[in-house]
Amino acid sequence: MEVNLISDTVTRPTAEMLDYMMKAQVGDDVFKEDPTVIALETRVAKMFSKQAALFFPSGTMANQTAIKVHTQPGEQLIADKDAHVFNFEGGGVSFNSGVSCRLIDGENGTFTAPQVSNVINSPEFYHTPLTSLVCIENTANSAGGSCWDLNEIKKIRKVCDQNDLGMHLDGARIWNAMVARNESPNQYGELFDSISVCLSKGLGCPVGSLLIGDEAFISKALRVRKVLGGGMRQIGYLAAAGLYALDHHIDRLAEDHQRAKELAEVLHAKTFVRAIEPVETNIVIFYLDERVVVPEFLDVLGRHNIRIIHLGQGKLRMVTHLDYTARMHSETLEILKNLEL
Secondary structure, eight states: OOEEOSOTTOOOOOHHHHHHHHTOOOOOGGGTOOHHHHHHHHHHHHHTTOSEEEEESOHHHHHHHHHHHHOOTTOEEEEETTOHHHHSSTTHHHHHHOOEEEEEOOBTTBOOHHHHHHTOOOTTOTTSOOEEEEEEESSBGGGTSBOOOHHHHHHHHHHHHHTTOEEEEEETTHHHHHHHHTOOHHHHHTTOSEEEEESSSTTOOSSOEEEEEOHHHHHHHHHHHHHTTOOOSSTHHHHHHHHHHHHHSSTTHHHHHHHHHHHHHHHHTOTTEEEEOOOSSSEEEEEEOTTSOHHHHHHHHHHTTEEOEEEETTEEEEEOOTTSOHHHHHHHHHHHHHOOO
């Protein structure tokens, strides 16, 4: 039995989800005639108290589209130094939008309103890029799935309003954040101009993300999606997976969070683990003692049929998910408890 903890993207549709997908009514979404896609977009937009939503094949394309709509070439966005839009989207910010990034040295993937204020370029000083957008990632992947404080986001919103800046939420794992903090989608919809949400991570869908905003924003996003090659045809089968997941896979995220905390507790007791990031949701990031060689550690786990991922610079990650069962969890805990290096 293989235990795959490299990401929550490795899940496969459940039998019930597949059955629901196969019964979907479909049409040509490029002509906006797929009823199941329309139902999903309408539902998600309403959840977040927004006017419209648009289905995307990936979260990266959704984020890159949002940045393109919010900005003009030569401008600058503000994000955390570990932000996904900067580190893990193939340089798309510069390639697609011609925009530079002003990175904040935040704490656990989050930053404060004063930090934002301090890095906004004066619009009168034409020697520096015009600041036009703030990007927030919740949960923060590289910080171990940490959650933002809504009160701090509200303060950042005020700074954005005072400086005429857009505000985008990379909500790839926003479902995890909302379950962990007992928050609701409309609380985020009230604060952000645009939001991307992912279906293929914690919710266990095979593919798909949505970009959410007002009608004018989504109308522009539709054109950008076309340019990026994101127009698809009978994708109601994929949208149906999203509808099923919204009904059945949100509350169970709490199980993933609990299992991640239990993994962290076992690792914390091991002498070969130097440090562990605080665990709030379904991601465990840890670092090995200097005497332990990362490839050798991964090889040892591999011999026990456990797969995790090395993110570089000694950063190791485990991610719990829908396909990581109670039996897998029990056996993994036992293996880690008995592991000596």
